[in-house]
Amino acid sequence: MMSLQNSDFLKATLDELIIPAERVAHVQMGNNLEHALLVLTKTGYTAVPVLDAHFKLHGLISTPLILDHITGLERIQFESLDESKVEHVMKQEIPRIQKNGHFQKALSLLVDNPFVCVEDSDGYFIGILTRRALLKQLQKNIRHIQ
Known part of the structure; x- marks a missing residue:
């Protein structure tokens, strides 16, 4: 029986598991909180990346952050939904990884986060790596081991 350590799971590249930026809901720095809340509500997500006009990653905006701000x-x-901007409320310290980052770093970040933002070396948003994608890859590899 092959061990999990010897499987291709740990050798998988992040590229294979990333949801590309063009498929990820996001908001931009200049958007107001009303727009961000609409995006979050319509997509059903609790948090989305905040990008600038050049697609650089600046943080995350979430429903709890917005609700805390207007309460x-x-x-x-x-009325503060329309008046306040995303960049004044967003969380800037977020889990992120470089596109060519180590799989094990991504794994450790996903233990405590449902997704990790992936960026290139210049800070441009590449996409997200979700806990779900990682678990599906693990499940696929476990079936091959047994």
Whole structure:
């Protein structure tokens, strides 16, 4: 019986598992929070990447971040959805990996995150690597081992 360590799973390149940027919902830096909330609601995602006009990755915006921003002490301030910009609310410190990064680093990031943003060496957004894609690859390789 072949061990998991000897399988192709650990040798898989990130390229094979990445969802390309053109298929990933995102918002841009200048968008207001209303637009971001619409994107999040319509896609069903809880977080999406924030890009600039040149497709450079700057952070993530999420439903909880938006809701926290518009929730005041007395009421929900819906008017701030239109007035506030994504770049003022987004999380800048996010899990990310270089396109040519190590598979094991991606794996360790995916333990605590549903997806990791993938960028090139200049910070341009390449796509995302999801926990789901990684688990599907693991499942496929486990079937071949047994």
